[in-house]
Amino acid sequence: MKELPPAEIVVLKGGWLTTVQDLGRYGYQHDGVSVSGAMDSFSTIVANRLVGNSDQAAVLECTLKGPELLFEQETVIAITGADLSPTVNGASVPTWQSFVISRGSRLSFGPPQSGCRAYLAIAGGIDVPLVLGSRSTHYASETGGLQGRPLQQGDALRGGNPGPFINRQIGAELPDALRPRYGHAATLHITPGPQVDCFGEQSIRMMMSSDYTVSPQSDRMGYRLAGTKIARKGLDQFISDGTAMGALQVPPDGQPILLMADRQTTGGYPKIAVVISGDLPFAAQLVPGDRIRFAQCSVAEARATMRRQRADLDAALPPHVQQLRSDGTRSQ
Amino acid sequence: MRSQSHEQRRKDSIETTFRILLLGDSALTIEFGNEIDQKINARAIAFAETIVRQRWNGIHDIVPTYRSVTVHFDPLQWDSATLAKRLKTLPRREPGRAELHGILHEIPVLYGGEWGPDLEEIATFAGLQPAEAIALHASIYYRVYMLGFSPGFPYLGLVPERLAIPRRATPRTKVPAGSVGIADRQTGIYPTATPGGWQLIGRTPVAMYRKTRSNPCLLKPGDSVRFKPIAQDEFDHLSREGRHDND
Numbered sequence: 159m160k161e162l163p164p165a166e167i168v169v170l171k172g173g174w175l176t177t178v179q180d181l182g183r184y185g186y187q188h189d190g191v192s193v194s195g196a197m198d199s200f201s202t203i204v205a206n207r208l209v210g211n212s213d214q215a216a217v218l219e220c221t222l223k224g225p226e227l228l229f230e231q232e233t234v235i236a237i238t239g240a241d242l243s244p245t246v247n248g249a250s251v252p253t254w255q256s257f258v259i260s261r262g263s264r265l266s267f268g269p270p271q272s273g274c275r276a277y278l279a280i281a282g283g284i285d286v287p288l289v290l291g292s293r294s295t296h297y298a299s300e301t302g303g304l305q306g307r308p309l310q311q312g313d314a315l316r317g318g319n320p321g322p323f324i325n326r327q328i329g330a331e332l333p334d335a336l337r338p339r340y341g342h343a344a345t346l347h348i349t350p351g352p353q354v355d356c357f358g359e360q361s362i363r364m365m366m367s368s369d370y371t372v373s374p375q376s377d378r379m380g381y382r383l384a385g386t387k388i389a390r391k392g393l394d395q396f397i398s399d400g401t402a403m404g405a406l407q408v409p410p411d412g413q414p415i416l417l418m419a420d421r422q423t424t425g426g427y428p429k430i431a432v433v434i435s436g437d438l439p440f441a442a443q444l445v446p447g448d449r450i451r452f453a454q455c456s457v458a459e460a461r462a463t464m465r466r467q468r469a470d471l472d473a474a475l476p477p478h479v480q481q482l483r484s485d486g487t488r489s490q
Numbered sequence: 491m492r493s494q495s496h497e498q499r500r501k502d503s504i505e506t507t508f509r510i511l512l513l514g515d516s517a518l519t520i521e522f523g524n525e526i527d528q529k530i531n532a533r534a535i536a537f538a539e540t541i542v543r544q545r546w547n548g549i550h551d552i553v554p555t556y557r558s559v560t561v562h563f564d565p566l567q568w569d570s571a572t573l574a575k576r577l578k579t580l581p582r583r584e585p586g587r588a589e590l591h592g593i594l595h596e597i598p599v600l601y602g603g604e605w606g607p608d609l610e611e612i613a614t615f616a617g618l619q620p621a622e623a624i625a626l627h628a629s630i631y632y633r634v635y636m637l638g639f640s641p642g643f644p645y646l647g648l649v650p651e652r653l654a655i656p657r658r659a660t661p662r663t664k665v666p667a668g669s670v671g672i673a674d675r676q677t678g679i680y681p682t683a684t685p686g687g688w689q690l691i692g693r694t695p696v697a698m699y700r701k702t703r704s705n706p707c708l709l710k711p712g713d714s715v716r717f718k719p720i721a722q723d724e725f726d727h728l729s730r731e732g733r734h735d736n737d
Contacts, residue, residue, distance in 0.1 A: 187551040187562065188538070189699075189707045190637040289701055299641050299682055301701055352511035352519050397526060398638060398645070400553045400560025402517040424555050424638030432514030435565050457570050460515035464565050 162324055165280045165317030166230040172310040173225035173267070178284050178303035179419075180216045183292035187423040193403070194296035197275055197378060197419045197442035200338070200467070201239035205279035207475040208236035208256040208330050210321035215283030216293035218309070220276045222445065224267025225309055232261045233317060234281040234324055238332070240273025240340065240443055255331035273340035273443035281320035281327070296420055298379070321478055333474050340443045343369075346433045347455035347463070351405060353396070353428030361389045365430070366452055370414070374446045378420040381441070383450060387412035388430060398426040404433035404441070416441065416450075434460035436467050507533065508582075510574045516565045518573060521558040526647060526675075530557045531635050532585035535712045539589075540580055554711050555636045556645070592634065592713035597679070597694050599628070599670050599717045600725040605693035608658075612672060612689055615655040626650055627691060628717040632677060634709050642681035642699030642707040646715055649675045661687030668693045670717070681707075692717075695728035 181202065182195025196202035196219055203213045218225070224242045236256040237244050244251050246263050253276075259265065267276070286293050286304055295303025304313060321327075354362070370385035388408050400423065401407070406414045407427035416433065417425070418441070433441060434455055444450070455463075507530070511519045520537065523530035531554075538554035541561060548567030553560040563573060601624045602609040613623040632646035639645075649672055657673045662685060665671070669680040671688025680686055681698035694717075698708050709715065720728075 184550040184562070186641075186706070187553045187560075188637065188711075189641060190639060190643050191641045191701075191706070193551075290704075290706065298684065301641065349512060349514055352513050352521075397524070397556045398636075399521075399555045399558045400513065400517065400519055400562075402513045402560070402562065404514055422639055423553060424636065429513070432512075435515050457512055457515050461565055461569050464515065468566055 162233055162281055162320045163231055164282055164285065164319055165233040165315075167280070167315040167317070168228040168230060169225060169309050169311060169313040169315065170228055170264070171226035171266075172308060172313070173220055174223035175221040176225045176309040177219050177295040177297065178216050178286050178309075179219045179294045180214050180292055181294075182419070183290055183294050183296070183302065186290050187400075190423050191290060191301070192296050192299065192420055192423060194294040194302065194378075194420050195292070196277065196294075198239050198277065198439040200439035200471075201275070201277045202279075204254065204332050204471070204475065205236045205238040205277040206283070207471075207477060208238070208254075208327065208332070209234050209279045209281045210324045210327040210478055211279060211281065211283050212478055215279065215318070216286060217280075218278040218284065220267065220278060222270050222274060224276060226264060226266040229259050229263050229265065230261065231317075233259060234320070234328055235259050235265070236279050236330075238277045238279075240276045241271040242273075242276045243268030243271055244276070252331075254337050256327050256329060258328055270445075274445045275442055280317045281324050282318035285316045285318045298420060323478075330475070336470055336474055338440065338443070340440070342445075342447070343449040343451070344437075344440050344444060345451050345453050346437045346441055347453050347460065348406065348431035348433050349455055349457050349460055351429035351431045352399070354430055356390055356392070356394075356396070356428040357388060357408070357430050358391050362430070364388070365414075366454065368451075370450045370452075372444050372446050372448045372450065376446055378418055380418050380421055381416040381444070383414045383416060385413070388414060390428070396426060396428050398424045401425040401429070402432060404435070404438050405429045406431045406433070418442070434463060436460065436463035510577065512570055513560060515570065517560055517562045518570060518577070519558050519560045520577060523557045526556050526635065528590065528633055529585070531633070532589040532712060534559050536583060536585040536589045537580075538711075540583075541577070544580070546576075555638065589712045592710060594631070594714045594716070595709060596716050596718050597696055598720040598724065598728060599692040599694050600722060601627075601692035601719055605725075606670070606691040608655075608671075608689040609691050612653060612655050612691055616652045618652070623653060623691070624719055626653055627672075627677070628719050630716070632715045634711050634713040634715060636711050637707060637709070639678075640680070640682060640684050641701065642709070644678055644698070644709045644715070646677045646679075647675055649677050651675070655689050657687040658689060661685055665690065666693065668695060668698075670694060692719075693725075695725050695731075
């Protein structure tokens with residue numbers, strides 16, 4: 159294969175909710191700007207590495223019903239995360255593996271087989287303007303991505319310049335042992351939250367021994383969970399403070415909300431616990447109706463899990479040299 | 491000897507106001523108190539500035555709020571215990587003028603009518619005529635306690651007790667950009683059109699948030715705000731000069 163030109167893609171159908179995402183818009187939470195970014199960072203990083211991109215390159219996050227895309231240039235792509243039955247010109251294509259998609263091909267998706275969100279990486283990344291240091295779409299504030307909104311029919315997307323070793327990437331795949339399996343129930347490990355003291359021992363025990371269901375009122379901002387009510391000890395007004403992805407906040411109705419990528423930067427409900435970083439990619443793949451069970455974990459264990467996951471991934475698929483862009487640290 | 495004991499005392503007095511809470515494996519919250527108070531808020535803002543100045547790698551965000559600072563970090567580069575230790579050794583100082591009062595902003599507001607659809611309700615709640623409610627809302631300096639909720643949304647306080655109307659029972663699905671609202675002892679400005687439950691008293695034509703600027707927000711925590719009632723023609727004139735980001 160010759161040197162690849164940047165990808166050119168026409169959106170024939172937008173799908174249910176397809177957005178441009180990278181690893182998030184850091185450095186502006188003090189201004190109230192949500193981090194957003196891919197819900198499943200693991201699948202995003204894997205998709206990027208499979209096509210020779212830096213981990214921070216922008217990908218498409220496709221939710222349940224994927225888009226239909228026409229590729230007007232030959233390029234290399236990889237699809238990770240949920241299995242939404244991807245096909246090219248009607249023939250099934252593999253997930254967790256990169257492949258060449260020829261000029262004039264149509265990529266479409268069928269019924270979801272497992273998980274909720276698929277990630278499509280294109281050699282060179284999706285080229286949309288950086289807004290406050292990131293390409294992520296936060297549609298509530300119409301920030302980033304393609305005009306701050308999900309993809310729709312008639313949109314045109316361009317890729318960036320593919321990495322120098324793209325030819326060597328073709329056919330690269332994530333070893334089977336590292337591929338996550340998504341079911342309709344997940345155990346999420348949690349560490350005690352900053353306001354765990356607002357809740358009684360009994361409440362916490364009940365929460366740990368109950369199943370919670372992801373309710374239909376769930377989106378990129380957060381999942382409302384239905385299950386055993388979590389009671390506060392007192393009714394003192396709680397003063398808003400900083401939130402984090404994975405935080406479980408408890409509103410007065412006692413039904414916890416799991417904060418996800420598009421969460422607000424600050425929140426006015428106490429946070430009983432926080433899901434560990436290493437389990438968030440699994441949380442990202444849950445759909446309404448799926449069940450969650452919580453398991454206690456220490457922050458040291460949480461960190462060990464994260465490090466082990468990353469070491470395993472680096473051994474199988476080393477990161478590519480970073481492109482010239484913000485490294486995600488605070489820019490001011 | 492004397493200066494050393496003074497130094498010790500000074501350190502102790504700040505230390506007692508400082509506790510570090512775990513917010514998962516990638517964030518810590520440093521809490522300075524448990525009330526909405528100018529001095530506690532100023533301490534949080536000053537400490538956030540001190541952390542910013544360290545320019546540590548792997549720190550994603552430093553977020554001052556009413557009475558705390560949340561530090562978000564890369565869990566592959568930092569662990570909570572090491573970061574907590576580093577935070578405890580940072581120099582502490584009592585807040586200066588910048589954190590106590592900041593920059594004074596005069597924000598023009600067209601009160602009532604379609605721009606402040608809840609003015610009548612607010613006035614009734616306060617037992618005042620609408621004009622008196624406007625005058626009271628515009629009579630004092632408010633502190634910017636924090637930015638949150640949506641990009642550039644300032645939490646201002648404290649609203650005079652009499653005007654402290656609770657949130658609406660059912661939030662509006664879309665509050666226009668520039669709307670000035672009240673919720674209990676807080677008042678705020680919606681920088682962009684979002685859903686919202688605050689009682690709307692008026693609207694400002696001044697843009698609070700421009701995502702195309704590297705410094706996207708007009709107001710910073712610690713700043714002071716005073717509202718200036720304006721008439722329709724001035725509102726229209728100013729609207730032409732500085733549009734909101736996503737009307």
